[in-house]
Amino acid sequence: MRGYMDKIVLEGLPISGGIGIGRLICIKEISYDVNTQLIDEAEVENQITDLEVAICKTFIEIYDLKDGFKGLLSEEENRIFEFYSEILDDSYFFEEIKNTIRNKKYHADNAIYTCIQKYIDCIQDSDNEYVKNRIFDLNDVRKRLIKNVYGHSEVNYEEINSSHIVAVKELNPIIAGVLSKKEVRGVVAQEGAGYFTHASIILKSVGIPTLGNINFKETIQHQDKDTIIDCNNGVMIINPDNSQIFTYSEKLRRKINIKDIDNFEPAITVDGHKIFLYASISSLKEFNIAKRINFDGIGLVRTESIFIDYNKVPDEKRQFAIYSKMARAMKNRILVIRTVDIGADKVPGSLDFYKAHSERTVRGIRRSLQHKKELTLQMRTIIQANAFGNIGITFPMVNNADEIREVKEIIKGIENEIKAENNERNCQIEIGAFIETISAVEDIENIIKEVDFINIGTNDLLHQFCGLNRKCSTVLKDNYLDPEFIKIIKTCVDCAKENGKRVILCGEMVSDPVSIIVLIGLGVKDLSITLGAFCDIYEIIRKTNCEEAAKITEKAVSSKSIEEVKKMLSDCLRS
Ligand code: PEP
Ligand code: MG
Secondary structure: OEOOOOOEEEEOEEEEOOEEEEEEEEEOOOOOOOOOOOOOHHHHHHHHHHHHHHHHHHHHHHHHHHHHOOOOOOHHHHHHHHHHHHHHHOHHHHHHHHHHHHHHOOOHHHHHHHHHHHHHHHHHOOOOHHHHHHHHHHHHHHHHHHHHHHOOOOOOHHHOOOOEEEEEEEOOHHHHHHHHHOOOOEEEEEEOOOOOOHHHHHHHHOOOOEEEOOOHHHHHOOOOOEEEEEOOOOEEEEOOOHHHHHHHHHHHHHOOOHHHOOOOOOEEOOOOOEEEEEEEEOOHHHHHHHHHHOOOEEEEEEOHHHHOOOOOOOOHHHHHHHHHHHHHHHOOOEEEEEOOOOEOOEOOOOHHHHHHHOOOOOOHHHHHHHOHHHHHHHHHHHHHHHHHOEEEEEOOOOOOHHHHHHHHHHHHHHHHHHHHHOOOOOOOOEEEEEEOOHHHHHOHHHHHHHOOEEEEEHHHHHHHHHHHOOOOOOOOHHHHHOHHHHHHHHHHHHHHHHOOOEEEEEOHHHHOOOOHHHHHHOOOOEEEEOHHHHHHHHHHHHHOOHHHHHHHHHHHHOOOOHHHHHHHHHHHHHO
C-alpha cells in the first residue's frame, strides 16, 4: 500500500511484538547462476576436490556459529544447528553429489544445486509446517556450499550493526542467529518468518521485533532509508515523516526493555487491585528470564518443547530433572505445567517419531488418553516434582468433564504409588483444565466441579470460535474483540467465580495491550503472558482502574460489532 510523498507503508505479519526504528539494510541473495556446462573427464577430480573443500568450509562456518551461541540459546534452539551438522555429516548425501559430478559431468555447484533440489521437492508438498520449514534450512546449506565452491565472500554481515532494521528475502536460523547477536533493531522477511520457524523462535526469544510476509523486491529499493517497524500493528514504514519518527521514538523511549528489568514491583491497578502476572513459557531459557524478572509465577509451561525436536518420548529422568528444577526455583509461587499438546501444527521434529503420529488428528488430552503410558509417565514426573514446589497440573484441549475424571483416576493411582514408596512426599497436586474448545465451554459447569483451577486458552478458543462462526473466514487478532467471543470467556470466568475456582487467562489475547482491559474488566486477576509482552502489559495494568475496566467490558459484551469494541478500546487507550 503506498502512502503520499515518499513514505511507503507495507503491511506484514507480526511475528513478535514491539517497535523498531533504524536504517534499512537488505541482505542480498547469493546468486544461483550455477555453471550448467558439462565438464571433461579430466576435470571430474578437480570438481570433487572443490566440493570437499566447500563441505569443510561450510562445516567450520556452522561450527563457529554454533559455538558463538553457547549460553545464548536454549537446548532446543541449539538443535537447529544439529540439523545443519547432520546434513553436512551425511556421507551418503555427499556421495550422491559426487556421483552426479562423475556420471553426469556436472560442475560441483550444479551438482549441489540439483541434488539438494531433489530433497526440497520431496518435502515441498508436506502439510506438516515443521517439515516444510526445513526447506529454508536446506536452501541455506545449499547457498553456503555453493558460495564456498565459488570461494565468494559471504554476505557482508560486517556492515550490519545495532542501528539497523534488516530485510531478508528468506530468513533462516543462521541469519536469525547472527542478527540476534548483533542486536539489530528489527527484522523483516519475505519468507521463513512464520510463527513456528526456528528463525522466528530465535528472534522472539531475544526480543527482536520481526515482521513476516514483507516483499523483498519492494524493500531492496530503499536501502539505507529511515525505517520503522511496528510489529504490534503489523506495518513497516519506510521514510516515515518527522511526526511519526517522534511518536514512535516516544513510544520506544517509554517502553521498558525486558533486558533491563531485574525485579519488578507488583502490578497493582490505580484502584489498588493486585494483578498476578505469570509467564507463559516454552523453554528453560524463557523460564530463566521469568525467574530473574520475578514473575508472580508461571501460568503455563508448554511441555511440547521437551517432546518436539526429540526423537523419542523424553524419559522419566529427563522430565523430572526439568520439572523439579523449575519447581525448586519457583518455591511457593505457582508453576502450572501442562501435559504435552502434540498434534495439529505442533508436531515433533524427528521424522520417525512424527510418522508414528502423522495420521492422528487428535490433539491435547484426547491424544494423551490414547497414549496412556506416555501420559502416566509425564504426570508421575510432574507429581514427583511437586514435592519441591507449588505445581498445578493442567490438561490441553479438554472437551468434557469425563476426560478430567479419567485423568484424575490415573493421578489417584500415581499418588497412591508414590505414597507407598515414600510416605513423606507431598504428592497432592492441584488439577486444572485448559478451556480452549467450544465443547469445553459447553460443559464448563461440569468441568469446573472436577478441577481446582482453569486456564482459558484464548488462541485455540478463538480458532474454534471462528471455525464455527461463518463471518470469520480467517482468524485475525481483531476477532478477539468480537462481543460474542468476549461473552464466551465471560461465561467461563463467571462459572469459575461462582464455584470459587481460580482462572488463569492464557494465549495471545492476554499479551495484547488492546484487549487486556476487557479481560481485567471481567474481574480476572491471574494473567499468563508471553515474556516479550511483559513491559506493555505491566504498564497498562498500572494505569488501569478495575471499576472502569468492568464498565468497558460490560459495554463490549453488549456491543454490536468488533469495530465498535475496537473503537471504544482505542479511545480508552488514548485517554
Ligand atoms: C492457547 O491456545 O491459548 C494456549 C495458550 O495454548 P497454545 O498456544 O499452546 O496452544
Ligand atoms: Mg492451546
